[in-house]
Amino acid sequence: MDATVKIALAGEGGQGVQSVAGIMVEAANDGGREALYIPNFGVEQRGGVSVAFCQISDQKIGSPKFKKADLVIALSDRAVRRTRQYVDKDTLFIYDASLKGLENELPQDAKKILAIPALEIAKNELHPRVFNIIIMGAAIEATKIIGMEQAKKAVEKRLGYKFAQNPKLRELNFQALERGARLVKESLA
Amino acid sequence: MADKPIEGEKRVFMTGNEAVAWAALAADADIMYGYPITPQNEIMHYWTRLAPRYEKRFLQTEDEISAGFTTCGGVLSGKRAFTATAGPGNVLMQEAMSMAEMLRIPTVLVVQQRGGPSTATVIYSQQETTLTCFGGNGEGMRIVYSTSSHQDLFDYTIKAFNIAWKYRFPTFVLGDGYQAKMRESLYIYDPEGKGMAMEKTMPFLGQEGMPGVDREPAHLRNTYNTEEELYAVISKYVEEYNKLTPEVVEYQAEDTDDAEIILLAHGIVARAALAATRTLRSKGVKAGYFRPITLRPFPAEQLRQIARTAQKFVVAESAQGQLLKLVQEAIYGETVPLETYLKPGQGITGEELVDFIDSMINGKIKGKLNSKINGKGGF
Numbered sequence: 001m002d003a004t005v006k007i008a009l010a011g012e013g014g015q016g017v018q019s020v021a022g023i024m025v026e027a028a029n030d031g032g033r034e035a036l037y038i039p040n041f042g043v044e045q046r047g048g049v050s051v052a053f054c055q056i057s058d059q060k061i062g063s064p065k066f067k068k069a070d071l072v073i074a075l076s077d078r079a080v081r082r083t084r085q086y087v088d089k090d091t092l093f094i095y096d097a098s099l100k101g102l103e104n105e106l107p108q109d110a111k112k113i114l115a116i117p118a119l120e121i122a123k124n125e126l127h128p129r130v131f132n133i134i135i136m137g138a139a140i141e142a143t144k145i146i147g148m149e150q151a152k153k154a155v156e157k158r159l160g161y162k163f164a165q166n167p168k169l170r171e172l173n174f175q176a177l178e179r180g181a182r183l184v185k186e187s188l189a
Numbered sequence: 190m191a192d193k194p195i196e197g198e199k200r201v202f203m204t205g206n207e208a209v210a211w212a213a214l215a216a217d218a219d220i221m222y223g224y225p226i227t228p229q230n231e232i233m234h235y236w237t238r239l240a241p242r243y244e245k246r247f248l249q250t251e252d253e254i255s256a257g258f259t260t261c262g263g264v265l266s267g268k269r270a271f272t273a274t275a276g277p278g279n280v281l282m283q284e285a286m287s288m289a290e291m292l293r294i295p296t297v298l299v300v301q302q303r304g305g306p307s308t309a310t311v312i313y314s315q316q317e318t319t320l321t322c323f324g325g326n327g328e329g330m331r332i333v334y335s336t337s338s339h340q341d342l343f344d345y346t347i348k349a350f351n352i353a354w355k356y357r358f359p360t361f362v363l364g365d366g367y368q369a370k371m372r373e374s375l376y377i378y379d380p381e382g383k384g385m386a387m388e389k390t391m392p393f394l395g396q397e398g399m400p401g402v403d404r405e406p407a408h409l410r411n412t413y414n415t416e417e418e419l420y421a422v423i424s425k426y427v428e429e430y431n432k433l434t435p436e437v438v439e440y441q442a443e444d445t446d447d448a449e450i451i452l453l454a455h456g457i458v459a460r461a462a463l464a465a466t467r468t469l470r471s472k473g474v475k476a477g478y479f480r481p482i483t484l485r486p487f488p489a490e491q492l493r494q495i496a497r498t499a500q501k502f503v504v505a506e507s508a509q510g511q512l513l514k515l516v517q518e519a520i521y522g523e524t525v526p527l528e529t530y531l532k533p534g535q536g537i538t539g540e541e542l543v544d545f546i547d548s549m550i551n552g553k554i555k556g557k558l559n560s561k562i563n564g565k566g567g568f
Contacts, residue, residue: 022372029202029374038371040312060338062464063538064367064457 004057005143006066009135010083011075013050016132019158021052024136027146027154028056036061049082056145071142072107073135075118080105092142094184116183122176130176137180142188151177194243198378205368208339209273209299210235211377212346217387218297219268220246222259226278227311228366229301233273253278257285261294265409267392269350271297275366276305279317279324286359287325291411293426294393295353299346299362301369304534313366314534315456318511321363322485328423330430332360332437333485335455339375342368345482347380354388356433363484365507367457367536430486439482440491444470448477449500450546453492455481455512457536458505464539469546476546481515489519496523503546505530505537 007024009017018039025035033056040051055061068088074080074095080102087093087107095102097115106113116138122131133155140151155173156163163170194214203211209232213221221240223233237247250256256272263270274282279300289296302317304310323329332352334345346362353360380387393407400406413419441459443466445451450469454462459480469476479495481488496502502525506512509531517527530537530545 025372026202034374035202036371036373038367061373061460063461063536064371065536065538067538067540 003059004055004061005071005145006069007054007056007071007073007139007143007145008051008069008083008086009054009073009075009139010049010051010079012079013048015050015075017050017052017073017075017135020132020136020139021054023154023158024139024145024151025054025056026157027150030154030157031146031150033058033145034061036064038064049076049078051079051082056143071139073139075135077102077105094138094142112188114184114187116180116187118180118183121179121183126176126179127172130172133173133176134180134183137177137182138184139180140177141181141184148177148181193379194239195377195379197382198376200374200376202372202374203339204231204370204372205339205342205364206231206301206370207235208342208375208377209346209362209364210239212343213271213350214239214243214245215343215377215380216347216350217269218245218271218350219390220248220263220270222248222250222256222263222270222272224250224253224256224274224278226253226275226303228303228313228369229273229275229278229299231369232299232301253281254284257282257296257298258288260296260298261285261289261292264289264294264296264390265393267390269297269354269387269390271299271350273299273301275301275369276303276311276317277308279320283320283324286331287327288411289359290325290327290330290426292409293357294359295350295357296359297346297349297353297362298359299349300364302363302365310534311366312534313507313536315365315458315507315511316509316533318363318455318484318506318508319514321361322515328427329485330426331358331485332356332483333363334361334439334482335363335484336368337455337457337459337480339368339373341482343375343377347385351385351388352437354390356429356437358430358433361485363456365457434486437483438486438488438491440488441478441480441482442491442495443478445477445479445495445499447475448495448498449475450549451477451479451495451499451502452505452542452546453479453502453512453516454505454537455484458507461537461539461542462505465542465546468539468543474546474550481512484512484515487515487519492516492519493523496520496525499525501526501528501549503528503530503542503549505542507532507535507537509533 011017025037028035036055069086084107093110094114097117098119118134221236260272304314305316349360398404452462466476466478504513
């Protein structure tokens, strides 16, 4: 069971965690690997914490949900509280640096905890719309489930119809991917 | 318009609901009747998107009682008809499925289990096992396939149509909310391309020729005047059901020959059980795995053989002992001790099964270790 990479992405409804989870697993599948993705969902139409459970492996994957993740990314204070149950000594826990006052809420036993300023970069450097793509960049750098080129291809596949109308969006999304990856690379260096 | 929905075979990455819709198309189903309920909605959504391209039909009814009966009606008219539901919808459909048992109508019903009882959660459970196997005021004379992957959903949805029409018992594909909503890879194919011919369908009424002269009259009857009449009919059904059992039962087993501990699970929980079995083997524990694929009829003989050599059975399910009851009935009289890992309405992972068995071996679960099958229920 150990060869499987397990990722939990969590944010507020609308932050786009389900979209990037979908893009990542599809890219892994296109690359010939086994992937499994299940969104959590409840009776609510919108709002609430949204969690995406992703697994990537070279073999068929077992149960769709898991107890502990290799990577948890939490993008709101509620998401931090919701996902710390998936953290153990082998988990990299990433949260957005804009979340304050969480000192007592963060998981205690993570392998490593990183605060990355994704929200701020999205707002001030790039565009709020690519916030989730920054997160995707961070996730693939942290787990290496797919390479940067594969990631770009996957984003192109999903958003190509928008890029066709406005080619600048392509550049913006690719920058977001690279910026997200760099955030993690520099923090882990 | 393409001639066939799927040419040859191809690898796809999709949700289970989508896989079911493709399977129904590949099986050349004519019509789906349905009423929306989470988590099976997308079966309807995909079907309504795909079906018109291949001259297939869809009817949304006013509720599940109606969806069940219109499915029966579609089948009676000779159409390869199906429906899909979950939870409270499955409860309502039992009325029609009970009639399908009585009139021997080969309906196909795909169930994506959600939490229960009542509205409960829209997410997942294995709490519709008993309902799907034995719902209605009858004897549970139906065929129930419990799937554990998208490949299963595709394969067994196609198979369900054939088995239903071959044996004329209502047939069920029992999935769950996880399978409905998750995405994973599978191969979809044209059954004919694999040498699988679809069972022919035909109208139950209005066949050619003079009834009673050229052919047997189609006498569809679900009301009987005397106890004796009913008893004779049901006895004949029971006999036919018992006869089909060895032809229809399916199961999956791994490492059971020398196993001391057998992990027993069905549906998606079987994936956790298989993963746990392999992990335990790698740690030197003599673990084995058994998964009934058909819950009705149940692979009782096969399980009984294993019960004679194993030292312990562990039944794991996302329900409070619904598979357990099937297991207990199947191996009644054997003395293998039985442990349970029951989580009604919640998923089960391979890791937690490994932990559970670790603690069992280390004697940390006191009092349960010596429990004998006949003395202990699931509660």
